[in-house]
Amino acid sequence: MRLRKSNGRIFALLAIIGLIFVSLSCSKAPVRTTVPELTPEERARIAAEEEARRKLEAERLKHGRSVEESLAELYANKEELKALQEFQNEDIHFAFDSYVLSPEAQKILDKKVAWLRKHPDIKIIIEGHCDERGSNEYNLALGERRANSAREYLINAGIDPDRIHIISYGEERPLALGSDEASWAINRRAHFVVWKK
Amino acid sequence: MKKTQWNLSVTLIYALVFIFFMTKPLFAARYYIDITSPYFKRIPVAIPEFKILSKGRTLEDRALTEKFKKNLPEVLIHDLEFCGLFRILSPRGFLVDPQKMGVKTGEINFKNWRIQGTDLLVRGAFHVINNTLILELRLFDVVKAKMMVGRAYEAPSEDFRSVIHRFSQEIYKALTGKPGIFLTKIAFVNKIGKKKHLFICDFDGENVQQIIKKGETILSPEWSPDGKKLAYVSIEDMGPALFMADLEQGTARRLCSYRGLNIAPAWNPKKNLLAVTLSVHGNPEIYTIDLNGRVQKRLTKFWGIDVAGSWSPDGRYLAFVSNSPGNPQIYILDTETMEKRRLTFSGNYNTDPSWSPTGEWIAYASLSRDGTNIFRIKPDGTDLQQLTANSGRNEHPSWSPDGRMIVFSSNRTGKQRLWVMFADGGQQKQLTFLSGSQSDPAWSPFMD
Structure with missing residues (x-):
């Protein structure tokens, strides 16, 4: 019982620290790691951003824990595990050839924001997917835009951009294998995965 | 190989x-x-x-x-x-x-x-x-x-x-008085189970060989102008990356894997560079890269999706796909003046442009309620012709090097296979009879 309580307190503390980081970082534009063909101004801006990010990460290292530690804690706790599973299992869906977030998708994303705020050490991957119709190449780009729409929403809600990596799988990893509207609707999705590194 | x-x-x-x-x-x-x-x-x-x-x-x-x-x-x-x-x-x-x-x-x-x-x-x-x-x-x-x-x-x-x-x-x-296609090859993707592998066959669909054994999902093979190399996309843990296979050496190397997308290679027929789609600036845009994967030039700047397509035979113009009208349409970019113009106005979903080696036509795939069909249009936007009809999903057109034929993928038999037809849509016939699903055909340049 005692252990639980102190755990809770640590959690609350961490959540607050996390929020501080989030509020610090949300004013920053996303940092690009590899950027070709830059003007000197862009180069200078990116250097400044990288410096800021380095500072931020150094601070986080001082106060925060590793992702492994955080995840181990989540797995150990039944309710946390359930919340984690819900975070990973609930996809957001899109209309054909669209990356616009529907009101339903935004509601789901709000839940994800709350969970991410609660677990500031955790990084995630957002996967963008499409249905089988249309060009494979265009769908890879569309999948990335879908993942990016979700990412932007999370960033606007104050989540640190560095915590969110996106990958597009285009139409290459369908969930439902049918060639009908029901299957297509399931496959037009952004999927959220906790990054275990 | x-x-x-x-x-x-x-x-x-x-x-x-x-x-x-x-x-x-x-x-x-x-x-x-x-x-x-x-x-x-x-x-x-x-x-x-x-x-x-x-x-x-x-x-x-x-x-x-x-x-x-x-x-x-x-x-x-x-x-x-x-x-x-x-x-x-x-x-x-x-x-x-x-x-x-x-x-x-x-x-x-x-x-x-x-x-x-x-x-x-x-x-x-x-x-x-x-x-x-x-x-x-x-x-x-x-x-x-x-x-x-x-x-x-x-x-x-x-x-x-x-x-x-x-x-x-x-x-x-x-x-x-002209070279025939009898020594040419066709590169394609074959989906077996959940994996997509890279294959090559002769122009007649025979002599099928798997090229790259590595990779789970390989897409978009694209021949080098000398027919000795193939650029392709492999979807890895961190997203899609571009690779290059050397067919003489039987080796493959990474071309580039910038953050985000690295897709849709289009080899310039006259210069040692490829147009590719990267999202390193946060948005799918078209760039040219050299054969070491270094970015040479950014070709598009638009908030939506731009995906590389196919070069004109003189290597100056690039047909590409942009969703700037609200849905994917084919555009042509003059890479010298950087002027672009919209090519397709009919249909709400036009992709996969392929410029004929004679320069005369651009073939593309158009998705509508009737399925996906292949069309061709002159680069000046005139003479639009539908080449396939009433036959399911017809995609990925690629021209024979003499410009007389088009290879494409079709699921008209219920299974996705490679098909060929003449440039006017005549005499459509099935080319591959393999197990799996064949797609993404790319017809090689002339070989001897």
Whole structure:
């Protein structure tokens, strides 16, 4: 019982620290790691951003824990595990050839924001997917835009951009294998995965 | 890919023992067939059974001889029918016993063949010695009673298809003055289970070989202009990355894996660079990269999706896909002035542009309620024509290097297979009959 309580307190503390980081970082534009063909101004801006990010990460290292530690804690706790599973299992869906977030998708994303705020050490991957119709190449780009729409929403809600990596799988990893509207609707999705590194 | 197989052409070159005659047209400036004319008549060709010079000493050689008696003319007939220039006469009407008939100019009764209604005669004679096929092939102009092409080949018996393709190439060249497609290859993706692998086959769908064994999901193969390399996309743990396979070396290396997308390679036919789609700036945009994957130039700047497509034969213009009108449409970018213009206005989902090697047409796939169909349009936006109809999902058009044919993927039989058709949509026929789902065909440049 005692252990639980102190755990809770640590959690609350961490959540607050996390929020501080989030509020610090949300004013920053996303940092690009590899950027070709830059003007000197862009180069200078990116250097400044990288410096800021380095500072931020150094601070986080001082106060925060590793992702492994955080995840181990989540797995150990039944309710946390359930919340984690819900975070990973609930996809957001899109209309054909669209990356616009529907009101339903935004509601789901709000839940994800709350969970991410609660677990500031955790990084995630957002996967963008499409249905089988249309060009494979265009769908890879569309999948990335879908993942990016979700990412932007999370960033606007104050989540640190560095915590969110996106990958597009285009139409290459369908969930439902049918060639009908029901299957297509399931496959037009952004999927959220906790990054275990 | 095994180096030995790829080097087949080399073995064939040394195997070409002697040349009877130089390939040349009977009139220096005029060829038999003007393939640029849309109304040329198919030339009648007679291909009697090939003469067996000796039955073979070993059991194996005898068995091969029997097999080749049937297979050699079959491959030749298929080649000549495939290219659409010839009408093959039924051998049932032939008046002579092909095993007794001669093979050289003086031994052939041309009058007799003229009566049977043919303009051309292909005469073959072969035998198998120690698993080696020794084959003589001659093309005769029946009307003029003259030999047009004569070749002798000596090759490992398993390479018999390539030997015939070589002679088909000679026939085509003698009659049109232009290179044929008989030595070209088609790269494609085959989905087996959940994995997509990279394959290559001959122009006729035969001689299928897997190229890259690594990777779970391979997409978008794209030939280098010299036909020696293939750029392709492999979807890895951190997203799609671009690779390059060296077909002579049998190796593959990473071309680039910038953050985000690295997709849709389009090899510039004149310069050592590729147009690719990257999202390193946060948005799918088109860039040119060099052969080491370094970014040379950014070609598009638009908040939506821009995906690379296909270069004009002169390497100046790039056909690409942009969703700036609200849905994907094909645009053309002049990479010198950086001016772009919209090409397609019909349909709400136009992708997969493929510029014909003659520069005359851009083929593309259009998705509508009726399925996905292939269209072609002139680069100036005129003369839009639908090439496939009422037949499911038809995608990924890719032109033969002579611009006369298009290979594409279609699921019209219920299974996704490669199909070919002539540039006007005529004579659609299935090319691959493999298990799995075949897609993303890319027709190679001319090869020899």
